[in-house]
Amino acid sequence: MYKTTWTVLLIVSLSSCATDKNYRVEADYIFENVNVIAMNKPAVMNNMAVVIRKDKIVAIIDQSKAHKIKAINRVDGKGRYLMPGLADMHVHVRWSPQIMFNLFIAHGVTTVANMRMADGDGKINHLKLRDQIASNEITGPRYLVSGMHLEDGFPATITDVKSVLDDHKKKSIDFVKIHGDLDPDIYNAVVVGAKQRGLKVIGHAQHNQPLKSSLTLDSLEHMEEILYIARDTAFASNNQESFLSAYRANVNRLFDSNYRKKVVNDIAASDIYIDPTLIVYKMVGEWASDEHLAAMRDNPELQYLPADVRDYWLSPATNPYQEAGFPITKTEVDKNLAILFLLTKELYDAGVPLMTGTDTFGTLIPGLSLHQELQLFVEAGLTPFQALKCSTVNVAAYLGETGIAGVIQVGARADIILLDKNPLVDIDNSQSVSGVYTHERWFSQSELATFLNAARQFP
Numbered sequence: 001m002y003k004t005t006w007t008v009l010l011i012v013s014l015s016s017c018a019t020d021k022n023y024r025v026e027a028d029y030i031f032e033n034v035n036v037i038a039m040n041k042p043a044v045m046n047n048m049a050v051v052i053r054k055d056k057i058v059a060i061i062d063q064s065k066a067h068k069i070k071a072i073n074r075v076d077g078k079g080r081y082l083m084p085g086l087a088d089m090h091v092h093v094r095w096s097p098q099i100m101f102n103l104f105i106a107h108g109v110t111t112v113a114n115m116r117m118a119d120g121d122g123k124i125n126h127l128k129l130r131d132q133i134a135s136n137e138i139t140g141p142r143y144l145v146s147g148m149h150l151e152d153g154f155p156a157t158i159t160d161v162k163s164v165l166d167d168h169k170k171k172s173i174d175f176v177k178i179h180g181d182l183d184p185d186i187y188n189a190v191v192v193g194a195k196q197r198g199l200k201v202i203g204h205a206q207h208n209q210p211l212k213s214s215l216t217l218d219s220l221e222h223m224e225e226i227l228y229i230a231r232d233t234a235f236a237s238n239n240q241e242s243f244l245s246a247y248r249a250n251v252n253r254l255f256d257s258n259y260r261k262k263v264v265n266d267i268a269a270s271d272i273y274i275d276p277t278l279i280v281y282k283m284v285g286e287w288a289s290d291e292h293l294a295a296m297r298d299n300p301e302l303q304y305l306p307a308d309v310r311d312y313w314l315s316p317a318t319n320p321y322q323e324a325g326f327p328i329t330k331t332e333v334d335k336n337l338a339i340l341f342l343l344t345k346e347l348y349d350a351g352v353p354l355m356t357g358t359d360t361f362g363t364l365i366p367g368l369s370l371h372q373e374l375q376l377f378v379e380a381g382l383t384p385f386q387a388l389k390c391s392t393v394n395v396a397a398y399l400g401e402t403g404i405a406g407v408i409q410v411g412a413r414a415d416i417i418l419l420d421k422n423p424l425v426d427i428d429n430s431q432s433v434s435g436v437y438t439h440e441r442w443f444s445q446s447e448l449a450t451f452l453n454a455a456r457q458f459p
Helices: 002-015 063-068 097-106 126-134 158-170 184-196 223-228 240-254 257-268 278-288 290-298 300-304 307-314 330-349 368-379 384-390 393-398 427-431 445-457
Strands: 026-036 045-053 056-062 070-076 081-084 086-091 109-114 142-145 175-178 200-203 219-221 273-275 416-419 433-438 441-443
Touching (some): 026 056, 026 063, 026 416, 045 063, 056 063, 086 368, 097 109, 097 433, 126 142, 240 330, 257 330, 290 307, 300 445, 368 384, 384 393, 433 445
Parallel strands (some): 026 070, 026 081, 109 142, 200 219
Antiparallel strands (some): 416 433
């Protein structure tokens, strides 16, 4: 009954201009014999066909009616699973942008958000890359960009805040990124001024202020940041030992379920989104461990990294987490990760919208790390559907695109991926990507393999 009702509703837009004899729907692509995971419900619509014109889904019909669609390109899904493309909302494009973009697409990631404008990210022109992808001049996922990092001393004055925000608006930069602690007056001016200009403010917590101050952000980047902010006090300090002592005391408080519930309730009462980036925090422990770092040298996945990047991160002499005196051990990271898992589940259950991001640096592989993040969401207690929702529906809502992105439905943007296996049964199946449609182009399994091969051969 559900399937029949769904099909009737979705073909109603076609019925006014078509009959069984003369079906006048023209399409660029039709994906036939697919099982559709629309992501608006934890269900699969079996034996369907999805019709695309340019960058829009124009029909979702029962496979029995697919022969009536006139399409330039017909793709036989052969019983595979069609779902919205995934999003990595926290990346750093630091080396060969084209290779990184290819890796994202090859792993079914069709939206990424870069978290720094230039400088430390190799002086890459991210705005130009965004425009080139949007115009199909180069291949890539949808590309969103944040501006220069705002941190202690920048902006220096309220007048500077206005200038920085005006520049963001003029250049249509997608996010204002707060990276460090700001003077409280500067911070408030950034948040208020950005909202007045229709800009989203994202970033790290303000460690020199109580939790409620950081909850005025549109998105808190890294669940880890909750370890460094308290409900009632500020404990930022330029003295490392003092800060470490305060943060460790805060972690111990977070193990208290009563205190943690208050934190969760505070966050749930705000409008903030949280991008947990659990995978990169887990990797801090791996990178800091001599044993685990050595074991990475045998990881075949690292072949997708350029040799210089791989060598830098695998060498104890250059890996920054191997520096003498680095204060965090794998044991401490694992302990804290248990808290982050609890927070992930409790915040989700409290209705706090989570997104998926990975930070994509170090030995993390662009695209693949997103699937590792999904695995950690499930390990924290979310169902596969709930984890995937964080990478599709929630991202669309955050970007003000509910119903037109992150779902498979008529009128939605055609960012879709074809999977060999059902990810609702096992989240590991999200990695079984055999095709991607984005920016009005279909990338077959053989083309995705070409992307992976190019990454392996990159110097």
